Amino acid sequence: METSGERAGNTVSFWERTAKKFQSAPLKENLNADVCVVGAGIAGVTMAYLLARENRQVVLIDDGPLGGGMTGRTTAQFVTLVDDGYDKIEKLLGEECARLCAESQIAAIDRVEAIVNAEKIDCDFERVDGYLFLPPGGSVTDLKRELDAIHCAGLPDVERVDRVPIGKFNTDGVLRIPRQAQFHPLKYLNVLAQRIVDLGGRIFTGTRVVKVEDGERVKIETSDGHTIIAKAAVVATNCPINDRLVIHSKQAPYATYVVGLRVSHETEHSILWDTAMTAEDEKQKLGPIPYHYIRFARDEQGDVLIVGGEDHKSGQASDCEQRFAKLERWTREHFPFVGEVTDRWSGQVMEPVDGVAYIGRNPGEKNVYVVTGDSGNGMTHGTIAGMLIVDLIAGRENPWTKLYDPARKTLKPAVIADYIAENTNVAAQLRDYVTPGDEPSADKIKNGEGAILRDGVKKIAAYRDEKGALHKFSAVCPHLKCIVRWDSCEKTWDCPCHGSRFDALGRVLNGPAITDLQPLDAANQA
Numbered sequence: 001m002e003t004s005g006e007r008a009g010n011t012v013s014f015w016e017r018t019a020k021k022f023q024s025a026p027l028k029e030n031l032n033a034d035v036c037v038v039g040a041g042i043a044g045v046t047m048a049y050l051l052a053r054e055n056r057q058v059v060l061i062d063d064g065p066l067g068g069g070m071t072g073r074t075t076a077q078f079v080t081l082v083d084d085g086y087d088k089i090e091k092l093l094g095e096e097c098a099r100l101c102a103e104s105q106i107a108a109i110d111r112v113e114a115i116v117n118a119e120k121i122d123c124d125f126e127r128v129d130g131y132l133f134l135p136p137g138g139s140v141t142d143l144k145r146e147l148d149a150i151h152c153a154g155l156p157d158v159e160r161v162d163r164v165p166i167g168k169f170n171t172d173g174v175l176r177i178p179r180q181a182q183f184h185p186l187k188y189l190n191v192l193a194q195r196i197v198d199l200g201g202r203i204f205t206g207t208r209v210v211k212v213e214d215g216e217r218v219k220i221e222t223s224d225g226h227t228i229i230a231k232a233a234v235v236a237t238n239c240p241i242n243d244r245l246v247i248h249s250k251q252a253p254y255a256t257y258v259v260g261l262r263v264s265h266e267t268e269h270s271i272l273w274d275t276a277m278t279a280e281d282e283k284q285k286l287g288p289i290p291y292h293y294i295r296f297a298r299d300e301q302g303d304v305l306i307v308g309g310e311d312h313k314s315g316q317a318s319d320c321e322q323r324f325a326k327l328e329r330w331t332r333e334h335f336p337f338v339g340e341v342t343d344r345w346s347g348q349v350m351e352p353v354d355g356v357a358y359i360g361r362n363p364g365e366k367n368v369y370v371v372t373g374d375s376g377n378g379m380t381h382g383t384i385a386g387m388l389i390v391d392l393i394a395g396r397e398n399p400w401t402k403l404y405d406p407a408r409k410t411l412k413p414a415v416i417a418d419y420i421a422e423n424t425n426v427a428a429q430l431r432d433y434v435t436p437g438d439e440p441s442a443d444k445i446k447n448g449e450g451a452i453l454r455d456g457v458k459k460i461a462a463y464r465d466e467k468g469a470l471h472k473f474s475a476v477c478p479h480l481k482c483i484v485r486w487d488s489c490e491k492t493w494d495c496p497c498h499g500s501r502f503d504a505l506g507r508v509l510n511g512p513a514i515t516d517l518q519p520l521d522a523a524n525q526a
């Protein structure tokens with residue numbers, strides 16, 4: 001097993017298969033800096049790059065390599081439409097917020113394009129048309145309402161068209177959204193990392209941060225006992241590691257799945273996504289929609305069609321193989337020209353309760369900033385975070401400050417209903433303390449598999465490695481004590497509450513937890 005530090009799961013994404021990740025030495029001393037950025041995905045790397053460009057002494061830290069989190073497992077589509085739709089944002093936050101939101105999404109794509117051109121980054125960046133389409137039975141009235149809201153938000157070029165230009169779709173409604181974009185995320189990060197270093201920034205990988213303490217000088221502590229003192233710190237760990245509950249109660253983690261299939265002939269690239277939502281999702285008010293998102297990417301042998309979807313609340317489903325199979329079936333049905341499966345992987349997105357990301361000053365703190373709640377728009381939100389937080393640190397005004405403020409409260413009944421539904425769902429996970437284990441005993445666990453066992457009143461996370469040795473941990477998540485669950489595709493322990501994930505050997509992969517699952521008994525064998 002080499003998930004920890006390398007990848008956020010057992011599967012390998014298209015990007016991980018086709019590019020290496022930037023690594024450097026771990027931090028081995030105490031440091032001073034202007035800004036310490038924790039987390040080197042698109043948000044942290046963009047931030048560190050923009051800070052270095054402003055001649056700030058920046059230190060960028062990650063406990064894995066660069067892009068080892070969700071940026072290495074994304075599908076990297078840049079879209080100006082937000083996941084929850086402008087109609088919802090307008091209703092919840094008002095017309096001006098919807099307008100600012102659209103403005104920031106456009107500016108993010110433009111900024112990435114400008115960086116790619118300025119730094120001459122060979123990362124397969126291309127502008128493409130986007131198509132949003134209704135699934136069978138989808139509401140044309142809703143689509144029309146969304147189109148009105150899109151226009152009102154400041155995207156006049158979005159138009160209704162007759163059909164989706166590729167694939168076999170029987171749909172009553174399609175929108176064409178011009179000038180969207182896509183790229184290879186790891187190739188982009190690798191060049192930015194080199195530029196950060198060229199500009200005098202320092203990057204330390206394989207270094208886990210365990211504490212970020214606000215003050216006139218922020219104190220950042222690593223698990224090896226080293227300290228960085230900085231004028232400001234940015235926590236860009238996707239799921240904040242410095243917040244116990246405030247932000248985690250306002251967002252929810254969802255797992256999402258991706259398959260890549262070989263394309264036999266080249267097609268003009270475009271990106272597509274649908275608005276599929278089941279009546280059950282609507283009824284349960286569990287936030288996002290199990291929609292499909294689609295793009296092309298190119299490897300040495302030609303094009304691969306990449307299709308994502310089949311979302312569910314993290315740690316709350318144990319049928320990953322079926323989800324991959326369903327996605328593959330759906331892809332073959334709609335794109336009959338695809339051949340063999342080249343890639344499959346999954347990851348996690350954080351869904352904010354009011355549809356807008358949390359980017360800015362950490363609630364109640366002065367010099368610590370966070371970026372999270374990206375939903376499926378992490379490429380633009382990560383870039384917006386770089387632009388916005390760099391302004392905040394410099395004391396410059398930024399028109400998007402209020403919109404993305406992590407401390408904002410939205411008191412609309414629909415937001416409160418979602419907030420209650422998500423937090424009731426979290427509370428319901430505590431029933432795991434009284435349910436039986438997945439298996440009656442460790443003997444039943446096959447090599448390379450894991451299961452939750454019951455030992456009296458305790459729940460144990462047990463993993464049998466490929467050689468047959470059993471590794472046992474407390475199944476209690478070190479964040480707020482929910483019981484983790486086994487993901488047999490990624491070979492991870494996933495917390496069903498706020499998004500913490502651990503590799504098979506209990507090592508924390510992403511926050512809010514900052515410590516590993518507690519190993520049980522010294523030998524840790526049975």
Ligand SMILES: Cc1cc2nc3c(=O)[nH]c(=O)nc-3n(C[C@H](O)[C@H](O)[C@H](O)COP(=O)(O)OP(=O)(O)OC[C@H]3O[C@@H](n4cnc5c(N)ncnc54)[C@H](O)[C@@H]3O)c2cc1C
Binds near residue numbers: 348
């Ligand atoms: C399958 C999938 C498809 C997606 N598709 C799209 C898409 O098409 N378009 C789009 O816009 N968005 C998409 N998203 C969302 C997007 O990929 C993410 O929102 C985005 O990559 C998050 O970037 P980030 O920099 O915030 O976090 P990450 O990339 O997760 O980076 C966080 C980093 O923090 C590090 N870290 C964590 N804890 C610590 C610690 N204690 N100490 C030090 N370092 C730490 C991690 O190692 C990691 O490298 C998708 C997501 C998934 C999973």
Ligand code: FES
Binds near residue numbers: 482500512
């Ligand atoms: S992530 Fe909060 S309890 Fe596990």
